[in-house]
Amino acid sequence: xxxVEQSPPDLILQEGANSTLRCNFSDSVNNLQxxxxxxxxxxxxxxxxxxGTKQNGRLSATTVATERYSLLYISSxxxxxxxxxxxxxxxxxxxxxxxxxxxxxxxxx
Amino acid sequence: EPEVTQTPSHQVTQMGQEVILRCVPISNHxxxxxxxxxxxQKVEFLVSFYNNEISEKSEIFxxxxxxxxxxxxxxxxxxxxxxxxxxxxxxxxxxxxTAQETQYFGPGTRLLVL
Numbered sequence: 001x002x003x004v005e006q007s008p009p010d011l012i013l014q015e016g017a018n019s020t021l022r023c024n025f026s027d028s029v030n031n032l033q034x035x036x037x038x039x040x041x042x043x044x045x046x047x048x049x050x051x052g053t054k055q056n057g058r059l060s061a062t063t064v065a066t067e068r069y070s071l072l073y074i075s076s077x078x079x080x081x082x083x084x085x086x087x088x089x090x091x092x093x094x095x096x097x098x099x100x101x102x103x104x105x106x107x108x109x
Numbered sequence: 110e111p112e113v114t115q116t117p118s119h120q121v122t123q124m125g126q127e128v129i130l131r132c133v134p135i136s137n138h139x140x141x142x143x144x145x146x147x148x149x150q151k152v153e154f155l156v157s158f159y160n161n162e163i164s165e166k167s168e169i170f171x172x173x174x175x176x177x178x179x180x181x182x183x184x185x186x187x188x189x190x191x192x193x194x195x196x197x198x199x200x201x202x203x204x205x206x207t208a209q210e211t212q213y214f215g216p217g218t219r220l221l222v223l
Contacts (some may be wrong), residue, residue: 033212041217042197043152048211086152088212094165095140095204095212099152 023087133199
């Protein structure tokens with residue numbers, strides 16, 4: 001099956017800093033989503049981005065499908081950005097997401 | 110904004126007992142999914158469901174698991190005889206028209222098997 005690797009595994013940021021999270025995948029994909037898992041365990045959908053670039057406030061994402069990677073940018077980080085960020089990809093037609101192991105982000109005041 | 114809802118939020122059960130986890134997908138969505146996340150690990154796909162039948166399932170989804178859409182709104186996951194290793198957060202998700210769209214996840218049910 002498709003392999004999904006996320007880096008870095010852990011990230012500690014000071015409030016106000018910018019960061020880039022990376023997701024590499026081993027095969028072509030139909031879907032790609034970025035999620036933020038909050039401290040209560042909820043998965044918050046950030047972006048549906050199988051290709052191209054999207055922005056939502058301080059967050060933006062870029063997927064280069066031909067090179068099999070996606071990047072999530074966090075700008076001017078806030079403590080509420082803390083949590084685990086997951087990339088999930090689907091390489092078949094049925095929405096069977098394969099999740100990466102996640103990046104644990106801690107934003108300190 | 111419409112949301113996927115799940116009940117209960119937490120459930121504690123004894124090993125060997127049957128549990129039913131319930132989900133109400135977003136109205137008019139056609140594709141439904143169950144995932145699970147063992148504590149500290151990544152989210153794993155269990156099953157996808159479309160047109161009242163399973164479209165794909167993972168190796169985890171063995172004979173102890175079943176899914177059902179008993180009416181026009183609910184989507185359930187049943188575990189017939191729970192094991193300790195079934196302890197996990199279970200997420201339900203849905204997509205609107207095709208499988209190649211945004212998957213909307215519910216808040217999860219945290220299952221603890223003692």
